[in-house]
Amino acid sequence: MDGASAGASRRAAGGVERAGPLAELSERGAPPLAAQLTLVSLLLAPIGAFGVRAAVLALAAAALLAPSLAARASLWLGLAALAALRVALDWPLSDNHAYLLAYWCLALGLALASPAPAPTLARAARLLVAAVFALATLQKALAPDYLDGTFFRYALAVDGRFEDLGRLLGRDGEALVRTRAFLEAAPWAAPAPDAAFVETPALRAAAAVFTWLTFLGEAAVALAFLAPVPARLRHATLLGFCAVTYAVAPVAGFGWLLLALGAAQTEPPEARTRRLYVGAFALLLFYREVPWLAWAAWAAQGG
Numbered sequence: 140m141d142g143a144s145a146g147a148s149r150r151a152a153g154g155v156e157r158a159g160p161l162a163e164l165s166e167r168g169a170p171p172l173a174a175q176l177t178l179v180s181l182l183l184a185p186i187g188a189f190g191v192r193a194a195v196l197a198l199a200a201a202a203l204l205a206p207s208l209a210a211r212a213s214l215w216l217g218l219a220a221l222a223a224l225r226v227a228l229d230w231p232l233s234d235n236h237a238y239l240l241a242y243w244c245l246a247l248g249l250a251l252a253s254p255a256p257a258p259t260l261a262r263a264a265r266l267l268v269a270a271v272f273a274l275a276t277l278q279k280a281l282a283p284d285y286l287d288g289t290f291f292r293y294a295l296a297v298d299g300r301f302e303d304l305g306r307l308l309g310r311d312g313e314a315l316v317r318t319r320a321f322l323e324a325a326p327w328a329a330p331a332p333d334a335a336f337v338e339t340p341a342l343r344a345a346a347a348v349f350t351w352l353t354f355l356g357e358a359a360v361a362l363a364f365l366a367p368v369p370a371r372l373r374h375a376t377l378l379g380f381c382a383v384t385y386a387v388a389p390v391a392g393f394g395w396l397l398l399a400l401g402a403a404q405t406e407p408p409e410a411r412t413r414r415l416y417v418g419a420f421a422l423l424l425f426y427r428e429v430p431w432l433a434w435a436a437w438a439a440q441g442g
Contacts, residue, residue: 172413173264173403174209174247176395176420178202181218183424184392186240187225195221215248235271236393242267243396264403265364268377271397272361279354286354291346292338297322300389303432307439309339349387356380370404374412377401378419391427395420 181199185192198218202208222241226233246267250260279285295301295308296318305315320334356379363376377397385394402416425431 171206171209172405172416173260173399174215175203176399176402176416177243177247178209179420180392180395180399184395186222186237186392187228191221191225191228210251212248212252215244215251219244219248234390234393235275236390236396239267239271239393239396243400261404264400265373268397268400269361269364272357273365276354276358276361279357286350288343288346288350291349292343293322295342295346296336296338298389301387303430303436304345304387305342306436307432308341308345310337310342353384356384370406370409371412373404374401374409374415378415381419382422385423386426387432389427391423394423398423 178199181195182203185196187195195218198214198221202214208214219241222237222244226237226241229237243264246260246263250256250263253259282290284290295305296310296315302315306312310318314337317333317335318337320331321336324330324334356376360376360380363373378401381394381397385391388394398416398420402413405412405416
């Protein structure tokens with residue numbers, strides 16, 4: 140019996156040794172979740188075009204089906220290279236989160252190659268979140284057309300992803316056509332006879348609310364991740380920001396990436412916090428896949 144137990148112990152120990160960095164990360168708890176959330180987000184929001192997209196999808200699917208692959212630094216360094224290639228190919232029109240994805244995959248690869256993967260990854264995730272939100276806050280503070288509401292007034296008019304919200308706030312299809320004709324007219328050309336910037340009081344108020352909620356929310360997250368505050372406060376600000384912002388902002392991929400970075404910073408006893416990150420990830424999927432704003436607009440207009 141003792142010999143069998145010893146053999147089982149040696150086999151178990153051997154399994155842990157072979158797992159390498161993944162074993163340490165699994166003991167910590169959160170980083171495997173962070174890696175899994177990142178891989179799932181790559182499948183739900185594919186990046187790049189043609190060969191880049193195919194390669195990213197193949198690597199993400201393989202790592203989810205064979206978890207040992209997620210423990211390899213080479214996998215994440217490869218994904219970082221593909222994400223960087225995507226940025227280069229889309230230059231200079233890459234989205235902000237395209238850069239963040241490349242940095243995050245690089246951080247995962249370097250952490251797995253380090254002697255202490257778990258704390259290295261947690262530290263990198265915190266610095267990335269702090270940098271993203273601090274720079275976003277600074278950019279908005281310095282932009283001449285953000286704090287006065289111009290950005291959201293324009294976005295609510297021209298971005299097709301906000302059409303349902305616009306209808307909910309009183310701008311119908313005809314008014315939207317007139318507004319876009321006004322905004323899209325060349326500066327040297329006379330606008331079409333019916334062109335006009337049609338904006339309801341509710342839309343104007345919503346633009347102001349979105350402007351300041353976004354600015355103050357990003358500033359709060361930046362401060363929470365830069366200052367020596369309790370970890371629960373950092374998690375609360377990030378989770379709250381994602382739950383509120385991405386109910387309206389049509390960029391679930393960015394939100395999923397931020398949630399992965401947040402999950403990487405939880406400690407082993409924080410199982411409840413990790414469940415909150417998974418729940419928030421699912422909530423953003425609901426926001427993206429369920430046309431709840433369209434239903435709300437339909438109901439507001441009397442069906």
